[in-house]
Amino acid sequence: MALTHSVSTSLEEQRSIWAEAYRGVRQRSEELCAPLSPEDYVIQTTPEASPAKWHLAHVSWFFETFLLKEYLARYPEFHPLYRDLFNSYYEQIGKYHPRHERGFLSRPGVGEIYRYRAHVDEHMLTLLHSVSESLWPSVQQRLAIGLNHEQQHQELLLTDIKRNFSANPLRPAYRSDLPETPKASAPAMRWLAFPGGVREIGH
Ligand SMILES: [Fe+2]
Numbered sequence: 538m539a540l541t542h543s544v545s546t547s548l549e550e551q552r553s554i555w556a557e558a559y560r561g562v563r564q565r566s567e568e569l570c571a572p573l574s575p576e577d578y579v580i581q582t583t584p585e586a587s588p589a590k591w592h593l594a595h596v597s598w599f600f601e602t603f604l605l606k607e608y609l610a611r612y613p614e615f616h617p618l619y620r621d622l623f624n625s626y627y628e629q630i631g632k633y634h635p636r637h638e639r640g641f642l643s644r645p646g647v648g649e650i651y652r653y654r655a656h657v658d659e660h661m662l663t664l665l666h667s668v669s670e671s672l673w674p675s676v677q678q679r680l681a682i683g684l685n686h687e688q689q690h691q692e693l694l695l696t697d698i699k700r701n702f703s704a705n706p707l708r709p710a711y712r713s714d715l716p717e718t719p720k721a722s723a724p725a726m727r728w729l730a731f732p733g734g735v736r737e738i739g740h
Pocket residue numbers: 595625686690
């Protein structure tokens with residue numbers, strides 16, 4: 538997310554820019570799930586791979602918990618138990634459903650999760666267009682974190698879908714419009730020589 542808080546942009550322009558960014562990120566998550574069947578959304582084939590349905594709800598929970606409940610007056614909570622159900626492991630927020638049991642949840646169904654997302658979206662857009670100028674910097678800052686968080690979960694969503702599909706002997710493909718990888722054998726392993734010494738890595 539390359540958007541930054543700019544003093545030369547009016548508050549109204551900033552509201553529009555960020556509302557657009559919000560819509561874009563939220564829409565992208567749903568596009569990534571478009572190839573899934575309702576059953577694909579639910580399974581968890583290893584404790585580390587969350588169900589797609591859980592990812593979609595958890596990123597919405599983030600906006601509900603850290604923006605709507607804190608900054609939107611009279612925000613109507615979608616469901617009181619979602620607070621624990623879709624908390625990942627933010628201890629300070631309260632209890633959370635065990636990570637390895639996310640795939641136990643046939644309910645709420647996929648349709649209900651999409652209604653939860655729509656509810657959060659509607660109120661998020663209200664918040665972005667109505668929050669006072671004094672609260673805007675805090676809201677904008679948290680919004681940026683929320684969008685980065687959802688984008689991070691988009692990556693997880695894809696790796697988890699891949700993991701869940703890999704457990705199926707039918708070898709389902711996430712996309713059928715890509716050319717098949719040519720079959721080839723890996724070259725034999727061998728040692729590589731390089732000059733030794735202490736090296737700096739990372740940013
Ligand atoms: Fe998360």
